[in-house]
Amino acid sequence: MLARFRQEGGLPPTIGSPGGSSARTAKGELEMTRTAVRGATAVLVCAMLLAADALAAKPKRSARFAGHTSATPVEGFKAPVKFTVAAD
Numbered sequence: 001m002l003a004r005f006r007q008e009g010g011l012p013p014t015i016g017s018p019g020g021s022s023a024r025t026a027k028g029e030l031e032m033t034r035t036a037v038r039g040a041t042a043v044l045v046c047a048m049l050l051a052a053d054a055l056a057a058k059p060k061r062s063a064r065f066a067g068h069t070s071a072t073p074v075e076g077f078k079a080p081v082k083f084t085v086a087a088d
Contacts, residue, residue, distance in 0.1 A: 061086070061087050061088075062084060062085060063085045064085075065081075065084075065085075066081065066082040066083075067080070067081055068080060068081060069081050
């Protein structure tokens with residue numbers, strides 16, 4: 001059977017060709033299927049969103065913050081908090 005494919009100049013069929021993650025073309029190059037491209041795109045978009053969230057949560061250097069703690073008040077008194085972000 002392989003001899004017939006070699007005479008015709010084609011490639012033998014690969015295992016799982018129609019539904020696999022890649023298929024061989026006539027030139028022997030790998031071609032990504034739509035499912036693989038969509039999956040790679042989804043992973044890339046999720047990574048970009050996570051990176052954007054991480055950068056947005058980072059406070060600026062020498063920024064000052066003040067307020068009250070999230071602890072329950074003791075006899076109506078909320079403990080004050082004040083701090084400055086390091087310069088480095």
